Amino acid sequence: MNGKIVSCGIVLLDPEGRVLLAHATGTNHWDIPKGQGEPGESESQTARREMVEETGIDVAAPRLVDLGRYVYRRDKDLHLFAARASADELDLTRCVCVSLFPRREDGVMIPEMDAWRWTVPGEVDRYASRSLARLFSMSLSLAELHRRL
Incomplete structure (x- = not known):
């Protein structure tokens, strides 16, 4: 192990090739649904659980395309899966x-994500964190993924 945290997530594309982004509550950025694994979970199980927890969308395992592991930040890698959204x-x-x-100001429990949007690849960098925008521009082409799915 390299000591890095590994976060697992699903890049969900709609029929037009737009990517699902979720707004991180209390911040100004949007992200793909992702998170860290729990003991005994496989990467795909983690990605699916995080998607359900953060969006309510349950993507069946056979629909997932394993995209592999990507460098995300100095302290974190992403293991990503992709799927095409169903109707x-x-x-x-x-x-x-x-x-x-817990909200920083008062400890009140609030949802991790509070809004969702379909985002065209060219606009991801307007919404997403620098790390996610860099991943999609340098390592994982959403346009190429749209053609593959």
């Missing part, structure tokens, strides 16, 4: 986040 997953008004954390 019943396109309506983001149905998304719900059940993963809670």
Whole structure:
């Protein structure tokens, strides 16, 4: 092990090739649904659990394409999977986040994610963190992924 944290997530694309981004509550950035594993979980199990917790969307394991591990930050790598959203997953008004954390100011438990959007690849850097925008521009082309899925 290299001592890095590994976060597992799903790059979910809609039929037009837009990527699902979730807004991290209390911040100004958007992210793909992802997170760290729990004991005994495989990377795909972690990615699927995080997607359900942060969006309510349950992507069945056979739909996942394993994209592998990417350098994300100095302290964190991402193990990513991709899937094409099915027709019943396109309506983001149905998304719900059940993963809670204490708000810094007062300790009140609030959802980890509070909004969702389909984002065209060219606009990801307007919303996402620098690390995620860099990943999509340098290592993982969303346009190429759209063609592959």
